[in-house]
Ligand SMILES: NC(=O)c1ccc[n+]([C@@H]2O[C@H](COP(=O)([O-])OP(=O)(O)OC[C@H]3O[C@@H](n4cnc5c(N)ncnc54)[C@H](O)[C@@H]3O)[C@@H](O)[C@H]2O)c1
């Protein structure tokens with residue numbers, strides 16, 4: 001029997017994941033969708049023969065086996081809590097919650113339920129290049145790590161994007177990734193503001209985050225959200241005896257009239273296409289088999305949100321901010 005999935009939020013990534021579940025992956029079908037934009041939800045549902053239900057009804061509907069949350073970040077926690085209360089597996093796009101307190105409520109609810117039901121959409125952990133980089137690090141190829149340099153560049157962002165979004169919506173990916181890469185928590189954060197780009201409007205763009213990890217490694221993260229030229233994700237680790245970096249990912253290189261050119265992805269859909277496929281395939285297969293999901297869990301979601309809240313404070317105050325993390329509940333040890 002294929003897994004019956006209800007999708008909440010039929011915007012950009014909601015439709016991407018519905019396309020993936022409907023036409024790329026096997027073993028699942030999207031049987032219900034929900035969006036505060038009724039007209040949009042209706043159109044998406046009609047195209048795949050699904051029902052439209054209000055979000056909380058979708059979660060408790062007996063025909064829905066598992067839930068995929070793709071609505072705006074501020075709405076995630078409420079839906080995740082409803083899915084835990086209904087005892088249903090739930091894949092929540094990042095961020096898990098927009099406040100540390102809401103993340104903590106999810107940890108408490110899932111701990112009380114006694115089994116992990118939540119996975120968070122930090123897809124970089126499924127990306128071939130990030131996985132290869134982690135393999136080199138774990139093998140000790142470059143010796144003990146000292147620093148990591150990261151850049152996260154969006155060509156453009158919508159006009160409603162705020163300075164806080166540059167951290168909570170964009171840098172949160174690197175926050176999760178470095179925790180996973182080095183297997184340790186982030187203890188303190190600073191955010192520096194260089195001269196703003198003339199393309200940035202009112203945004204303090206770019207930003208430079210300095211993340212202090214518990215193992216002594218420092219990670220610097222450039223966030224640019226009006227880079228113009230394309231979607232560009234970089235990462236390089238400096239070790240005691242070498243360096244390892246994400247490779248160039250283009251499938252083609254053109255040599256012509258004295259120049260070598262390779263295409264640059266337009267946005268996250270193109271750059272992480274394969275990672276999203278692997279991420280959702282593993283989630284569907286595990287849930288169908290009745291297993292416990294192995295991807296980023298509610299603790300990872302809580303930790304990323306808590307660090308991101310500290311970074312927002314660091315941006316606003318210009319100060320170094322220590323991360324105040326709760327003790328890790330037994331369910332996530
Ligand atoms: N993992 C990734 O790389 C990645 C990529 C893109 C987006 N995202 C995340 O996915 C989420 C959605 O992003 P998007 O780019 O698709 O945004 P979007 O604005 O295109 O779509 C969000 C949709 O959610 C709907 N919505 C808002 N509140 C709702 C509610 N309470 N109930 C039901 N629907 C509601 C909106 O009407 C909209 O259609 C965000 O949290 C974002 O950070 C993750």
Ligand SMILES: O[C@H]1[C@H](O)[C@@H](O)[C@H](O)[C@@H](O)[C@H]1O
Nearest residue numbers: 094152154169170171173268
């Ligand atoms: O929601 C998107 C998504 O998470 C992308 O992966 C990230 O690069 C963007 O900055 C963000 O706006």
